[in-house]
Amino acid sequence: MNKPNVxxxxxxxxxxxxxxxxxxxxxxxxxxxxxxxxxxxSGVVAPDAGWQPLHLLATEDDRVVGLLPLYLKSxxxxxxxxDWSWRPVWERFGQAYYPRLISGVPYTPVAGPRLLVxxxxxxxxxxxxxxxxxxxxxxxxxGWSSWHVALAAGDDVATLxxxxxxxxxxxxxHWADAGFGDFDGFLQSFxxxxxxxxxxxxxxxxxxxxxxxxxxxxxxxAGEWPALHALYRSTFERFGNHAAFSAECLAALAAALDERxxxxxxxxxxxxxxxxxxxxxxxxxxxxxxGASRAVDSLHFELCFYRGIDYCLREGLVRFEPGAGGExxxxxxxxxxxxxxxxxxxxxxxxRILAPHLARQAAGVAAYRDDAxxxxxxxxxx
Numbered sequence: 001m002n003k004p005n006v007x008x009x010x011x012x013x014x015x016x017x018x019x020x021x022x023x024x025x026x027x028x029x030x031x032x033x034x035x036x037x038x039x040x041x042s043g044v045v046a047p048d049a050g051w052q053p054l055h056l057l058a059t060e061d062d063r064v065v066g067l068l069p070l071y072l073k074s075x076x077x078x079x080x081x082x083d084w085s086w087r088p089v090w091e092r093f094g095q096a097y098y099p100r101l102i103s104g105v106p107y108t109p110v111a112g113p114r115l116l117v118x119x120x121x122x123x124x125x126x127x128x129x130x131x132x133x134x135x136x137x138x139x140x141x142x143g144w145s146s147w148h149v150a151l152a153a154g155d156d157v158a159t160l161x162x163x164x165x166x167x168x169x170x171x172x173x174h175w176a177d178a179g180f181g182d183f184d185g186f187l188q189s190f191x192x193x194x195x196x197x198x199x200x201x202x203x204x205x206x207x208x209x210x211x212x213x214x215x216x217x218x219x220x221x222a223g224e225w226p227a228l229h230a231l232y233r234s235t236f237e238r239f240g241n242h243a244a245f246s247a248e249c250l251a252a253l254a255a256a257l258d259e260r261x262x263x264x265x266x267x268x269x270x271x272x273x274x275x276x277x278x279x280x281x282x283x284x285x286x287x288x289x290x291g292a293s294r295a296v297d298s299l300h301f302e303l304c305f306y307r308g309i310d311y312c313l314r315e316g317l318v319r320f321e322p323g324a325g326g327e328x329x330x331x332x333x334x335x336x337x338x339x340x341x342x343x344x345x346x347x348x349x350x351x352r353i354l355a356p357h358l359a360r361q362a363a364g365v366a367a368y369r370d371d372a373x374x375x376x377x378x379x380x381x382x
Contacts, residue, residue, distance in 0.1 A: 002060070002061075003126065003130065004058040004059060004060055004065065004066060004121075004123075004126055004127050004130040005058065005059050005060075005130075006056050006057065006058050006059075006066075006130050006131060006133075006134040007056075007057050007059070008054050008055065008056060008057075009053070009055040009056075009057050010053055010054065010055075011037075011040055011053050011055075012036035012037040012039075012040050012053060012055065013037050013040070013041070014055075015033070015055060015057065015064070015067065016064055017033040019057075019064040019067070019118070020032055020033040022065075022118035022119065022120060023064070023066070023067050023116040023117070023118055024113075024116060025113075025281065025282075026282065027260065027281045027282040028112075028281055029257055029260040029261070029279035029280060029281055029286065030105045030108055030110060030112070030279065031069075031105070031112065031113070031116065032257075034253070034256040034257060035105075035253065035256075035257070036069065036105075036106075038249060038252045038253055038256060039106055039107075039249065040053060041252075042245075042246060042248060042249035042252065043246075044106070044107070044244050044245055044246065044249050045071070045106045045107075049244075050073055050074040050075045050077070051071045051072075051073055051106060052071060052072040052073075052099075053070070053071055054070045054071065054072055054101070054138070055067065055068065055069055055070050056068040056070055056131050056134050056135060058117075058127045058130050058131055058134075060121060060122055060127075063118075063120070064118070065117060065118040065120060065121040065122075065127055066115070066116060066117045066118065066121065066127035066128070066130065066131050067116040067131075068103055068114065068115060068116070068131040068132075068134075068135060069103055069104065069105070069114065069116075070101060070102070070103050070135060071101070071102050071103075071106070072099050072100075072101055072102075072144070073098070073099055073100060073101070073102050074098050074099045075098065077242070077244075078106055078107040078244060079102045079104055079106070079148070079150050080104070080109045080150050080151060080324060080341075081102065081148045081150055081341060081343075082170070083148070086354070089350055089353055089354070090145055090350065093347065093349060093350060095145060095347070095350075096145065097145045097146075098145070099144060099145075100144055100145045100146045100147065100148065101135060101138065101139060101144060101146070101147040101148065102147075102148050102150060103135070103147070103148070103149040103150065103152075104148075104149065104150030104151060105150075106244075107244050107245070108286075108288070109151060109172070109323055109324035110151065110286050110321060111151040111152065111153060111172075111339045111340075112151070112152075112153055113152075113153045113155075113156060114149050114150075114152045114153070114156050115127075115128045115131055115132070115152075115156050115159060115160075128159055129163070132159070132160065132163045135147050135344070136163075136344055136346070139344060139346055140346060145347075146343060146344055146345050146346070147343070147344040148341060148342070148343050148344070149165070149341060149342040149343075150341050151339050151340070151341055152340060152341060152342055154340075156342075157340045157342060160342040161342065164344070165342040165343055165344050166342065166343045166344075166345060166351070166354060166355055166358055167340055167341070167342050167343075167358065167362075168340065168341050168342075168343065168358050168361060168362070169338055169339075169340055169358075169361065169362040169365040169366070170338070170339050170340070170341070170365060171336050171337065171338060171339070171365055171368060171369050171372070172321065172323075172324060172325075172336075172337055172339050173322070173326060173327075173329035173330060173334035173335065173336055173337070173372075174319060174320065174321045174322075174334060174335060174337045175308075175309060175312070175319065175320040175321075175322075175333055175334050175335070176318060176319050176320075176335065177312060177313065177317070177318045177319070180313060181313070182313055183306070183309060183310055183313060186309060186313070186333065187199070189333070189378050189379060190333070190377045190378060190379065191377060191378070191379050191380075194331065194377030195377075197331070198306070198332065198377075200298075201298040201301050201302070201306075202298070202302060202306055204297045204298040205296070205297070205298045205299050205301070205302035205306075208266070208296045208297070208299060209268075210266040210267060210268055210273065210274075210296065210299070211266065211267045211268075211269075212264065212265070212266045212267075212302065212303070212307065213264075213265055213267075214262060214263070214264050214265075214307060214311060215262075215263050215265070216258055216259045216260075216261060216262060216263070217253065217254030217255065217256075217257050217258050217259070217260070217261030217262075217263065218254065218255065218258035218259065220254050220263060222251045222255070224272075225247045225248075225250050225251040225254070226247045227271075227272055228247075228250070228263070228265070228272060228275055228277075229245070229246070229247035229250055230291075230293075231272060231273075231274060231275045231291035231292060231293060232245070232250070232275065232277070232289050232291040233291065234291045234292065234293060235289070235290060235291045235292075250277075257279070259280070260279055260280055260281070261277065261278070261279055261280075262277070262278040262279065262280050262285065262311065263275060263276075263277045263278070264276045264277070264278070264303045264304075264307045264308070264311075265303075266292075266296070266299055266302075266303060273292060273293045273294055273296070274290075274291065274292035274293070274296065274299055274300075274303060275289075275290070275291055275292075275303070276289070276290045276303040276304045276307070276308070277289055278308060280315075280317065283317055283318050283319060284317055284318070284319040284320070284321060285308055285311060285312050285317050285319070285320045285321070286321050286322075286323075287304060287308060287320070287321065287322030287323045288323060290303065290304050301328075301332065304322060305322060305329070305332050305334075306332075308320050308322065309333075320334075322334065327372070330372055330375050330376060330377075331375070331377055332377070333376070333377055333378070335373065335376060336368075336369045336372040336373055337369075338365070338366075338369060343358075
């Protein structure tokens, strides 16, 4: 049996459309023929923005059987590695930390598969090993500092750790359907006090007089996106951050993904004043961005959390992952979950520093997760 060959695709557009159907789960809103291509074509993810595509394609008999999404990055924005404090470690050894390689979905804190392998591969394990070796070889040949795999799925974490990568832990807050039936059924799982608070928040949002609706990407006209984009951009401007997505990029994603994009809006007459936009797969809703032109009591919770749960229960989705961070999610029934990333650190001296640091961090994350779980709003058994 011949070993898989690995080559570099310098844009997502070079990845054959038909290969995506075998490499990724049907309905995945991020790992598909459109998402990365549109981000790259629109300049959101491009060398000028600090993202140089270097996707690794594995082939058997000239047929693509494996993919590792890969970017050379000159900064740490939008990859959710949270390595802002690592740069001084490299500088202490007289080395540059940037650029470094990143595998993941840009600007998307969603865990999932990173070593994508076709079921038609003659040897899936060999394909994964070939992709990992190719990334490690790139780091060595180019003299780059490291390679990071952001928010990898559990099976990938085990494979990467076996290949010598260090692992870091973090916490996100996710909702899961336990057979609730509808939102009232979900609230019945809360203690009485917590249930009253959620109902009060929903009542205040309803009393705002705003019209709240949910639409899929294909139901939103291209001419609506400048106003919606202004709401999205306002959140970043409020905190002095950069809004990566342009109105044109969002419009292109909406048209291409259609029902895989879900947008919740609140409007005063015909004027949108707040939005929360999400993506969805066959079984999960992924919350991404919130924006508002004015403060309305409890509207953030209504659009970002409660309407999403309503949507999941109505559409038969079993999970809702509303993005990174946010302890305020705990009181609203989002359970702390461990998510993991992996890191190839070839320099042995730097590796000896980071390995115990990550071990201590993992213990702290586990303790935090356990403590957060004690503050969930659910009724106590017995």
